Amino acid sequence: SQTIHQWPATLVQPVGSPLSLECTVEGTSNPNLYWYRQAAGRGLQLLFYSVGIGQISSEVPQNLSASRPQDRQFILSSKKLLLSDSGFYLCAWKGTNEQYFGPGTRLTVT
Amino acid sequence: RKEVEQDPGPFNVPEGATVAFNCTYSNSASQSFFWYRQDCRKEPKLLMSVYSSGNEDGRFTAQLNRASQYISLLIRDSKLSDSATYLCVVTHPGGATNKLIFGTGTLLAVQP
Numbered sequence: 001s002q003t004i005h006q007w008p009a010t011l012v013q014p015v016g017s018p019l020s021l022e023c024t025v026e027g028t029s030n031p032n033l034y035w036y037r038q039a040a041g042r043g044l045q046l047l048f049y050s051v052g053i054g055q056i057s058s059e060v061p062q063n064l065s066a067s068r069p070q071d072r073q074f075i076l077s078s079k080k081l082l083l084s085d086s087g088f089y090l091c092a093w094k095g096t097n098e099q100y101f102g103p104g105t106r107l108t109v110t
Numbered sequence: 111r112k113e114v115e116q117d118p119g120p121f122n123v124p125e126g127a128t129v130a131f132n133c134t135y136s137n138s139a140s141q142s143f144f145w146y147r148q149d150c151r152k153e154p155k156l157l158m159s160v161y162s163s164g165n166e167d168g169r170f171t172a173q174l175n176r177a178s179q180y181i182s183l184l185i186r187d188s189k190l191s192d193s194a195t196y197l198c199v200v201t202h203p204g205g206a207t208n209k210l211i212f213g214t215g216t217l218l219a220v221q222p
Binding site for chain 2: 032042043044046049059088090094097098099100101102103104106
């Protein structure tokens, strides 16, 4: 069966520091992968999606970037965090039409 | 106008009650529809897909009205464990990327 992992689970980072969040998927090959952010009290916002290795599409302009160095690995990065980057970051993979989410990373920028 | 709109609630209901959530979507070309459940500080989890003919899974019944662009979820015999936020989700039409558009969710609190 398919499983999706994210780490770290929680992170507290100062403004201006770099960020790297990792997501890995097991039990499926060449999945479509997605990064979402959920700000406190708000809905899920799609940040990036990838249909294959090295293929990244960005949904919203921001100071975040994404990379897919391997088939089952999706990384979210930032060179300098802003206070507004705080939130719950979720990675997901696509099933038939539905998506399945990892456990998420809760990021607090101080 | 938001692409997917839900009543944010909270819906406070006693155990055993029947509760209904509604959702409207703006893009008539949307093709797939889902209800997700999100517990506090956890990831969303797929509750059920929604089909045009309506579908049922135990105590949960989902309905879709394409003409009205309206989706509903009915929960019968509510349990304490049903307390969560329920997210209405539609696929964004076009392309092979299967973008999902999420509503902001309806909070359900089942009281003992």
